[in-house]
Amino acid sequence: MTNPNLADEQEPTLDPALEKVRRKMVRLLIISSLVIILGLMAVVYSIVYRVNKLSPSTSTAPASELAVPPARQSITLPAGFVVESTSIEGNRILITGTAGDGGKRMIVHDIGTGKTLTEIELK
Incomplete structure (x- = not known):
């Protein structure tokens, strides 16, 4: 490994057991990222809902x-x-x-x- 920019050296392929673990980890990363994004969207939605609900322009008083x-x-x-x-x-x-x-x-x-x-x- 004298020059890291050489394209001749290829990474060795993983054995099937490690490849299976890598795929599971990628799948877990995608699922957890989606859950975090959905959670953040729910928090932002609830903040916007509360701000709009408490605004003085919308009144809940009877006519x-x-x-x-x-x-x-x-x-x-x-x-x-x-x-x-x-x-x-x-x-x-x-x-x-x-x-x-x-x-x-x-x-x-x-x-x-x-x-x-x-x-x-x-x-």
């Missing part, structure tokens, strides 16, 4: 919650109702208080539609 509420509204409460607390979430307001007869009540009002959704009496 009634997407409507712009009127600038001014009035809520008619029962006579003698004393407001103790209020809470707002989305387009809904929860008003908790004491009615004129002394009973506790909770009123849920939808800002988008301007209507009272429910009135709950606490006993």
Whole structure:
């Protein structure tokens, strides 16, 4: 092996047992490479899916919650109702208080539609 660039010297052929092992190793290399590529594609797909799912352009809110509420509204409460607390979430307001007869009540009002959704009496 004086000059490695000579084409005269050929590599000796492998015996059948080593050739069989070499083919198995090549097959294993191809299969494992495909599995890694598919795994990376799945990760990239899930990242793109999550980014698109969480983008503000696509909203999962119902159409009634997407409507712009009127600038001014009035809520008619029962006579003698004393407001103790209020809470707002989305387009809904929860008003908790004491009615004129002394009973506790909770009123849920939808800002988008301007209507009272429910009135709950606490006993």
